[in-house]
Amino acid sequence: MKWIARVLLAGLTVLLLAGGVVSVHLLRGLPQLDGEVQLKGLSASVQITRDASDVTHISASTAPDAWRALGFVHAQERGWQMEFNRRVMRGELSEILGAATLDTDKLMRTLGIIGMAQQQLKGLSPAAQAALQAYSEGVQTAWQSGLVRPSPEFTLLSAQAGGLTGQAWTPEDSVGWALMMALDLGGNWGQEFARLSASQVLSSEQLWQLLPAYPGEKPATSVDLPALYASLGVYSPPAAKASGLPTNTSPLAQWSADTVRDMGVLDGKGSNNWVVPGSHTVSGKPLLANDPHLALSSPAIWYFAHLKAPAGELPGGQKHPALDVIGATLPGLPFVVLGRTSGVAWGFTNTGPDVQDLYLEQLDTAQPGQYRTPEGWRAFTQRSETIRVKGQADVAIKVRSTRHGPVISDVQPQYKGLIDTNRYAVSLRWSALTPDNKTIEAGMQANWAQSVPQLQQAFADHHAPMQSVVMADTSGEVAYRAVGKVPTRAPQNDIRGVAPSPGWLAQYDWTGWLPYAQNPAVDAAQIEKKGWHATANQNILPPGYPHFVGGDWTTPERFQRIEHLLATTPKHSRESMQAIQNDVMSLGAKALQSRLGKVQSLHPLAPVALKLVAEFDGQMRTDSAAALLINVWADELTRGLLVPHLGAERFQGLYGKRHFRAAVEGILDRSDAFWCGPGACPAQTSAALDRALDRISASMGSDAKKWRWGAWHPAISSHKPFGKVPYLNALFDVRVESAGDLFTVNVGQYWANEKKTPFANRHAASMRAVYDLGQPDQSVFIYQTGQSGHVLDPRSRNMANRWAEGGYLDLQQTPQTVLHRMSLLP
Structure with a gap:
């Protein structure tokens, strides 16, 4: 028996040694937070500090150096997140994950995210292009120099993917990632599909009972949709069976199929924001609160940073004021998306306009490859795409487009067996897929703004997704405006984009864009009179508003609760704002x-x-x-x-x-x-x-x-892709019990069709922030994971419990405590 003990002991020793080697190797990927390192391309040294709240502060001599340093930091902290996101939008996931993610890759290739990003990049100003270039070089240099080491995801996948690295980020990737955020927040195309699908088995009256109009409103269209689709012969013959299930039933394949199926579904993609003028606050200066609701992920979608640089001149000759902005950045973009400068703060919620229309494209059965237009038959625009797939041969697809946009029925499985594909295809018109989209430009300009008027001017270039923005500055001015492009439709467009329309009839085409000045807005006088202005994805249109913006608003429970809580406190404080954000009355x-x-x-x-x-x-x-x-x-x-x-x-x-x-x-x-x-x-x-x-x-x-x-309701911040891999998800996901439900201000949306955890909180406050314009450095924030994207780093989940319990961290441009110091040298 002694030899058995010796063998077991030897085996255990080998395992421990191997585990130790692996652990040391994985821990080497932790981001370096202190010391001096050289970063190619800088014009002067840059100081990077991290404060007691773990906010990263970047102080540079020029704005391009600040953007370059932010690229370095994002690569340090969120290298895998950026690599995964880059592959998602480029349709290159299957190259490292295999056939399980083919559905997602096919949809992204069909939408043409990167091709459109390339066009939009050319239309940006020299200053914006320079910012994106500096940022991307910061990312690439960080990887190429060895200053950033691969996190565990790269190690685990590298052997199967042939030396997987994260050094390929480019300016067009930044533009593409802005488009992906618009895709996540910007549409009702999934709702249009729901109406198409339900119309096969319901009457018009029953359809609007299943998907009712906003409370107090009539359905956006009076067209009998089931009768229309039946008369056109849209649906497959009864023998055909609809199936949205993936042929590969692995968890990763199910995630991919669900992602493709749910694209364009607006339900639950919400947020809260409100602004209270100084006349209704304890300090006498405005307070502003914001908690955007997004799918919970690990690492979180946001990364909090402070960018600071003196006034100067950018490439192209544009002079700029001093840069001093703090708040939530998106890894992949070189600016603060949500936050405040030294003079003004802002917060977003999703407006939810109808900026996506589906079109039934009638096919020429006599001559394949053509579809019907108002002027007659026309050939589809086609391009070939080749998708590399780990473990098998490349997959070639033909992407078809019409005058409206890409044909999505070719790549969304739910259309198979629903529509008669011998007679019809379904294409997508989406406001974000236009070459003149300058959302990146608006984001950059907002970081320079010091007042509400300057901020409104900056957001004039914002295109997609349309956002409801509350604003407040240190002088006391407040405002609300919906920013983004909304299509206009002809009076004879009786379907109004709420369901797929006959693509060969010109009456259903878009006729232009609503001017920015005509977007819904509320000025300071109106807000002063009421005492606040709040949005929670409810119908934001004022009485008598003359333009059709959409009809698929979120039901008003959260908005009504916020209004009630704002009204019951005569003078608000930062604490009362926090209490409202954490309210769980349903x-x-x-x-x-x-x-x-x-x-x-x-x-x-x-x-x-x-x-x-x-x-x-x-x-x-x-x-x-x-x-x-x-x-x-x-x-x-x-x-x-x-x-x-x-x-x-x-x-x-x-x-x-x-x-x-x-x-x-x-x-x-x-x-x-x-x-x-x-x-x-x-x-x-x-x-x-x-x-x-x-x-x-x-x-x-x-x-x-x-x-x-x-x-039954844990908040699960799921890792991509290991959140779908048994055993690995226990390590990579961040999980904490949470309160709230679908209708609470502190929202906790669950996806009840999930088999294993149908009531898990999957979609909630991706961050909470309260900005105090009387004492800006008394502002606070929190989000649900942590700054680091390295699973073995305690900083990857050190905010989770505080977030779940309703706590906050300081958001200071001049922090009282500095925990880490790094110098980037030219």
Whole structure:
């Protein structure tokens, strides 16, 4: 037996030694935070410090040196994130991840993100081009010099991908990444598809019950869409079966298929912001709050930095004032996206206009390769794309485009089996895919602004995605304006872009752009009169506004709650702003509370459950049993009401990032016999409660005192791609219990069609910030992971618990404490 012990001991020693070598190798990738290093291309030394909040401060002698240094820092801290994002937008994921990500690559190649970025780059000013060039050189030099070492992702994938590195970032990649942010936030094309799909099985009345108009409004179109599509013969013959499921069912393939399917879905892509003028604050100067809601990721989408440089002259002869701006940057871009200068602060929410239209392109069955236009038949524009795939032969695809834009029905699997592809294709017109898009220019100019008027002027060049911007400066001025380009449509366009339109009819073409001066806006006098201005993705159009902007607004629960909390405090402080951001009262849950309280059930746990509901205060706390019960009941009820009419597969394809809560509430209010079926609505609500109680008790036991919302609702900041890889996700994801739900100000959106964690918080406050214009260095921020993108670095997740608990960190241009100092030398 001794020899067995010796073998085991020897094996354990080898494993420990190997593990130690691997650990040392991986730890070498940690970013260097102190000392002196040389960075090619600088005109003078640059000082980089990190303060007690871990905000990175870059102090340079020239603005180009500051941008170059930011590129260096982003490469240091977020090298893998940038490499992954670069591959996403270029359609090159499959080169390192294999066939599982082909769906995503095909869609990105079809949209032509990088090709359009190349065109848009040429239209930028010499100053903006110089900024992008300096930034990209900072990224490339950091890698090429060996100053930045690969993080674990590169190590784990490199052996399979042939020396994977992150040194390829270019100016066009920066423009492309701005387009990707517009793609994430900018559209309703998924909602148009939902209406097309549901119209196959519903009447027009039922369609608008499933996808109702904004409260108090009529549907944006009076066209009978199901009748229109039936008359055109849009749908596949009954024998064909729709399928949005990937042929490769690995978690990574499912992620890729879901990404492609959900592109253009606006539900839940929201944010909160508000501004309070000095007349309604304790300090007598404005306060501004912002918490943009985005899909939670690890590392986080944001990186907080401070850029400082004296006044000077840029290439092209443009003179600029001193640069002194702090806030949230996006790795890949050389400027602060959300934050403040020494004089003015701003915050974004998604406006949600209709800037994406789908078109049914009628095909010439007699002569393939042509589609119908108002002037007759025309050949598709075609180009060939070759996608390299790890482990198999290259995949060649033909990308077709029409006069409206790329044909997405060729690469979005949900169209297969839905539309008759022998007769129709579906193309996309999207406001961001135009060569004159100068969103990058607007972002750069905002970093120089020192007042609300200067900021509004800077955002005149903002193109996509359209954002609702609140602004405040140190002189006390405040304002709100929607910034971005909105297409105009002809009066005879009766569909108004809310569903796919016949592409061969000129009446459905865009006719131009709404002038910036006519975008929705609120001036200082109006804000002073009310005492604040808030947006939360609700309908932001003022009464009598003459232009059609869109109809797919987020339901107003968050906005109503913010308005109530702002109104109940006569004089606001930084603390009251923070309290509003962390509020977890769910008006959506309260709307269901009375309905659930009336349910009749013989389930053994029903008496206890109904008592919990009766005592529920609407607060979606982590320790709330009632919060858990209401959300699970709502999910079961939604399935019970909708699946029989949509079919399981169609429902699964449309559910998740859409919650259908407004539809469910309407069905119950009407006691709708069609949706509730033969047993009527009471039978549906009772059966849903029974299923919910079975589901909860199977997981958490029958003692309701142990039921906790937080246990089912962890905020999961998922890594790309290892968040989809068993075992590795335990290391790379950042996970913490969270409060809130779909309708709370402190939002916690779950994707209920996920199989393993349907109630996990996937889409929430990607950061929170409160700017104090009376004492700017009393401003605060937080986000859900940490600055570092290296999984073995404690700084990669050191903000998570503070974020979940509603805490903040100081956001100071002149920090009191410096923890790390680095000098970049020419």
